[in-house]
Amino acid sequence: MTIINKGLSLVRDVRAYWKNPAPGDYVAYKEYFMLSVGWLGMRLATSFGFGFGVNDAFTATTLQMNHRDLILLGYICTAIGYVTAPLNAYIIDHLRSRDGKYRVYVKLAIPAAMLSMFALFFPYEKVGYMKMVVSLFLIGQIEGYVKGWYSTGVSNLVYVLSPNSQERVRIMMVTSLVHNFAPSLTGIILPVMADLFADGNLYNINTYRMIYPVFIIVGCAMSMTAYFGVRERIIQPVSEVADLGFMDALRAVTSNKYFWIKCTDAWNDFMESCKNILLQWVFHYGKVGSMSMYGVIDTLTYNSSMWAMLFSPTLIRVLGKRKFKIVKNTSQVFITLGLLLTYKKSIFLIAVFFFLNRFWDTTEVVDRAIESDIRDYQQYLSGERIDGAFGLVEHYVGGAVGAVTNLFVPWVYRKNGFDGTDYSVLMVYDDNGNYNEGNVLYSLLDVLMKVSLVGAVIDIFPWFFYDLTEAGQKGVIRVIRLRSAAEDKAAGLLDDKLYCEACEGIFATKEYENQQEQTIIRTKDKDERAANKKKKHINEEIEIAAFVNNELGRFNTPFGAAILELSERIVSAGENGYFLQAEELLSLAKSLPKGATSAEKTQRRDFVSLIKTLPRIQKIVLNQYPDGVQTFDPADLENAYNLPADTAEQKKARSAAIRTAKRERNSYAKVTKPYLAAKRNLILHDCYRNLDSFLADYDAAKARVEEEYAKMLALEAQQKAQRAAETQRRLEAKQAKKKIGKK
Numbered sequence: 001m002t003i004i005n006k007g008l009s010l011v012r013d014v015r016a017y018w019k020n021p022a023p024g025d026y027v028a029y030k031e032y033f034m035l036s037v038g039w040l041g042m043r044l045a046t047s048f049g050f051g052f053g054v055n056d057a058f059t060a061t062t063l064q065m066n067h068r069d070l071i072l073l074g075y076i077c078t079a080i081g082y083v084t085a086p087l088n089a090y091i092i093d094h095l096r097s098r099d100g101k102y103r104v105y106v107k108l109a110i111p112a113a114m115l116s117m118f119a120l121f122f123p124y125e126k127v128g129y130m131k132m133v134v135s136l137f138l139i140g141q142i143e144g145y146v147k148g149w150y151s152t153g154v155s156n157l158v159y160v161l162s163p164n165s166q167e168r169v170r171i172m173m174v175t176s177l178v179h180n181f182a183p184s185l186t187g188i189i190l191p192v193m194a195d196l197f198a199d200g201n202l203y204n205i206n207t208y209r210m211i212y213p214v215f216i217i218v219g220c221a222m223s224m225t226a227y228f229g230v231r232e233r234i235i236q237p238v239s240e241v242a243d244l245g246f247m248d249a250l251r252a253v254t255s256n257k258y259f260w261i262k263c264t265d266a267w268n269d270f271m272e273s274c275k276n277i278l279l280q281w282v283f284h285y286g287k288v289g290s291m292s293m294y295g296v297i298d299t300l301t302y303n304s305s306m307w308a309m310l311f312s313p314t315l316i317r318v319l320g321k322r323k324f325k326i327v328k329n330t331s332q333v334f335i336t337l338g339l340l341l342t343y344k345k346s347i348f349l350i351a352v353f354f355f356l357n358r359f360w361d362t363t364e365v366v367d368r369a370i371e372s373d374i375r376d377y378q379q380y381l382s383g384e385r386i387d388g389a390f391g392l393v394e395h396y397v398g399g400a401v402g403a404v405t406n407l408f409v410p411w412v413y414r415k416n417g418f419d420g421t422d423y424s425v426l427m428v429y430d431d432n433g434n435y436n437e438g439n440v441l442y443s444l445l446d447v448l449m450k451v452s453l454v455g456a457v458i459d460i461f462p463w464f465f466y467d468l469t470e471a472g473q474k475g476v477i478r479v480i481r482l483r484s485a486a487e488d489k490a491a492g493l494l495d496d497k498l499y500c501e502a503c504e505g506i507f508a509t510k511e512y513e514n515q516q517e518q519t520i521i522r523t524k525d526k527d528e529r530a531a532n533k534k535k536k537h538i539n540e541e542i543e544i545a546a547f548v549n550n551e552l553g554r555f556n557t558p559f560g561a562a563i564l565e566l567s568e569r570i571v572s573a574g575e576n577g578y579f580l581q582a583e584e585l586l587s588l589a590k591s592l593p594k595g596a597t598s599a600e601k602t603q604r605r606d607f608v609s610l611i612k613t614l615p616r617i618q619k620i621v622l623n624q625y626p627d628g629v630q631t632f633d634p635a636d637l638e639n640a641y642n643l644p645a646d647t648a649e650q651k652k653a654r655s656a657a658i659r660t661a662k663r664e665r666n667s668y669a670k671v672t673k674p675y676l677a678a679k680r681n682l683i684l685h686d687c688y689r690n691l692d693s694f695l696a697d698y699d700a701a702k703a704r705v706e707e708e709y710a711k712m713l714a715l716e717a718q719q720k721a722q723r724a725a726e727t728q729r730r731l732e733a734k735q736a737k738k739k740i741g742k743k
Contacts, residue, residue, distance in 0.1 A: 026162040036178035038226025042154040043182030044219030048212040062203040067420025078399045105153025106227040112150040113220040115143040159372050160232040163477045169313045172365045176309045191295030252382040253393045258374045264462045270405040271455025274448040285426040301354040312365040325463040333456045340449040373473045380476040381602045416444040471540040475547030478505040486687035496701040503698040509548045512541040552688045559593040559600045567678035575675045576628045582614035610674040632668035637661040
């Protein structure tokens with residue numbers, strides 16, 4: 001009955017909070033649905049693709065490119081990626097569109113689909129080997145680049161839907177359950193089609209061409225729900241002018257230890273993932289069963305991850321992300337060992353261990369939740385919202401790591417009798433069903449499984465160094481929200497909802513800052529367990545309060561006092577004069593205390609770096625601002641975005657106004673970045689020193705928020721009543737028509 005009651009409760013919640021989020025949440029269930037459908041569509045639309053890896057199903061196995069060419073083209077693609085990665089990172093961190101940070105890229109669905117269709121139907125098999133290789137490379141670069149932006153736009157929306165980490169986990173759980181149906185669908189249809197039309201040959205290009213066009217067209221249409229039905233919610237000051245420098249972003253990301261922990265885990269996948277080829281190979285080359293049977297097992301085992309995704313929010317809430325990853329990676333060690341010891345004994349045991357292995361494949365939930373927390377933490381450290389630079393650093397360093405590790409698997413293949421060109425050595429039976437004495441399939445799989453086991457063991461250790469707790473992440477969000485509200489209030493551009501949330505964070509801090517930590521007693525008693533739940537909440541709030549109080553007292557430390565003094569010196573010199581004191585300011589910056597916390601060390605490094613740019617800034621000012629620097633008002637850009645765009649002329653005028661405002665903002669930000677950073681410190685110091693003044697407008701702002709919310713509910717009720725009335729009118733008209741017909 002408990003499960004039924006929970007199910008009924010969920011249905012009631014979905015109906016109640018379909019259009020408006022539940023209290024304490026940011027995202028309504030309608031957005032869950034729209035993103036889920038859009039993500040599923042994107043996965044279907046991009047289900048066909050190819051790369052230049054030795055295990056790639058299309059290039060390596062279907063078209064049978066040799067390993068030498070695959071590795072060579074893989075290196076060339078890596079080099080091209082090094083060139084394009086900085087541009088990609090710059091676009092993500094600097095492009096501002098009314099469509100949002102990521103929604104704007106969802107519109108690439110149509111060109112991505114067209115390119116995928118071209119890539120699918122190009123006659124590779126008829127042009128000869130070298131022309132095929134060149135064609136694959138050129139088509140793959142263009143199609144992959146556009147498709148990459150398209151998939152980034154849809155999948156990264158989950159990072160910006162909510163600032164609440166636990167809510168993000170729920171969104172990731174729901175969307176993952178839905179969009180992971182895409183590979184399940186392709187996984188079962190492709191093998192069946194191969195049995196029916198290609199004599200069981202899964203790697204037949206005609207099999208691809210029969211199935212994927214439907215996926216691409218339908219998926220493209222579905223993915224647009226992510227564009228039309230989702231809203232981004234990034235906590236950032238509306239008044240922010242400073243434009244994040246490219247090198248500044250790279251420097252900030254490289255000092256984030258949590259980012260490196262996550263990368264280390266991912267870069268070791270080249271070892272652990274060696275076992276993933278086993279199921280496909282024992283069916284295709286070992287002929288242990290039909291391809292239809294393979295499709296069923298592959299689909300059933302793949303969907304086992306659904307259950308882990310369902311439980312992920314609960315496991316993360318109980319264990320925390322760090323312990324969750326340790327438990328997950330430890331379980332993979334035993335699963336890999338079990339698979340190694342039993343995979344030759346029966347298909348059933350292979351299916352069981354692949355089911356367990358994929359059960360823990362919760363990357364879409366826990367890893368994305370960790371990625372979101374890492375980006376929040378980076379914003380807390382550096383004061384800037386950074387997204388693109390994470391991908392850039394990961395691409396550069398990961399590319400270098402991959403350049404070495406990509407050689408490992410082909411080396412293992414060669415050492416164990418498979419040179420990457422003669423696939424017949426993997427066939428256990430020849431075309432006549434006779435046993436192939438020279439086959440190396442199982443001896444090679446034994447080695448690959450042992451490599452995978454070593455990789456699974458290594459994967460455990462990085463997560464012992466991950467110490468960003470769930471309460472710590474909530475503290476990070478409260479601090480970011482408070483900083484944003486303080487800056488916007490000083491600029492006169494304050495959003496009521498953001499301000500109220502910042503104030504409520506301060507109220508919670510004052511409530512819990514002097515409370516004692518509660519002792520949790522392990523028990524099976526229902527009442528005690530309910531009491532423990534309240535105690536855990538109190539302990540979490542105490543930890544968050546300490547984090548926020550550390551922010552409120554940031555200028556009371558030796559470092560805080562020194563950087564405040566330096567900031568006052570810069571601001572007092574004015575935006576037209578501070579850069580004339582470059583030598584003196586650099587000397588003061590270098591004399592700043594080293595800092596006792598990560599935040600202080602980061603701020604010191606960033607400030608010294610900013611001051612070093614003053615001679616260059618002076619040259620820019622002399623060239624571009626002969627009459628002095630003209631202050632930029634952030635409201636000018638907001639006003640430009642809010643201009644009407646109903647007619648062609650209005651759209652043209654709006655675009656021109658936005659370009660002009662952006663150009664002025666970027667120029668101003670470039671020459672005043674150290675000045676603006678110093679001014680931000682003074683604004684925060686003034687806010688933290690006069691909290692009562694900051695909180696004074698809370699009641700009025702809260703009343704406006706509630707009034708706006710009530711208006712929205714009243715409008716929805718009115719629209720619902722109108723729809724009900726229209727439905728009733730149509731029903732009565734239909735009944736009247738039937739009566740006339742009877743007469």
